[in-house]
Amino acid sequence: QAFTVKYDHATLEKLLMETFRDDRLGDCSANILVAAYDTDNRTPFFFKHYSERVCRRHPGLRDEVAEYRDFYLRDVARATTAAPTFFEPARITATDGKEYTLVDGALAANNPALSAYVEARKLYRDARRYIIVSIGTGRSSRQYPWETIRRWGYLDWVSPLHGAPLNAMFSDGQSETVAHALKQLPRVEYFRFNVDLPDSVSEMIDDTRPENMAALEALGVRMVRDFSPQLHRLAKLLYRRRAV
Template structure:
């Protein structure tokens, strides 16, 4: 019997669309996601969702609460004006994470999970899991995987410093496939990948000729790097028919992982519902639930 791996992209508050889609999927399955999937893998906001599913076994409605306006306003407050500091302190984000995870450790996971963060000391991604890191606090791992550069400070865990897992890979589908192969040797691995939407923002090449670092930041270099389709293309080629992807163009939904997205929360909920309406049939067929 095939083993199903849930792979969740990064994307800041756009994870709300992911959560709405997963909520609808769970309703249709009539059982918790943790009962359908054999492993969950996530990076950045997808890493937080993965931990909630794995450690807390929270069902749909509670999953949506993470992206409540109250939580997001708290996380994206204490803004700094200095060019030489991160935009937000990270303290409020940690408070919200502690509200959910308390002093739980990775060993408390009921569903195997693999969470990506980028190690600044080794310059390689680190994959946190209940298997390799049972004594780590879940809140610390959640803070590390979502420590987006320029927005939140790096997080120290066991004398190493970590930033957002999306710095290494924003779509962790290939890592999900690899982790599944290691955890379930000899089994067929199916990767169910959920994105956070992508932009088709056009940058006119000739205008970038004399751009410096500040101009590239203004021009959206970070979202541009995070939304590369390379990972998706490679996953299609290497995993083949055992790879399924839920994602779409953001269109009118703002892409910035910022407090400015507050007015777009309803639009992101709409996007999650549109994903469900569009992908319901193929999703259930891939999961052998049709």
């Protein structure tokens, strides 16, 4: 994996084709925001779609998302999951012929909750409160004491043998910074559900061994139990909103 991608993207693209066929972003009925990263222009790239109901309420928003409506959902999914070192970058051609080179949205928004909040402010401008639910994929419990890292060079900081600490710290730091910012905003109810990964769970995102999958499932059950008070509060807020 040090010299080429780990997986052939053809299998992923085949599954995406079977799942989405020729459905396009504009065919969706929900409001959607999907993050990717444009390597040609070195900038975040957000696929957007607003529901017909929202566009009727705010006609100006229809033009804002017009350029995204004809993207195939299979291409959107391919772009946002194109994790560097695991898959080739996604090369996507829009209906106007413009080509994009896109990689995993985590490079731009590992915790996309803040980006979603910005969009929600545009869609629901008069809202008295914004409820945000953010679900993490687990925090590494690995520590890097001074004695261990004091003489590390570049290869040590990016080595998978050490848990790729440079990338891990960047991703974790970005996610937690977003969480911290959202907790300080007025009129925002921010629910962040995340958990420290125990030693029984592999930190490798592609570890599908049966024992690791079983450990992840057990961790999920425990997570629901540990977050029970927050989940009940969230349910009450959503039910109250529905009743209104």
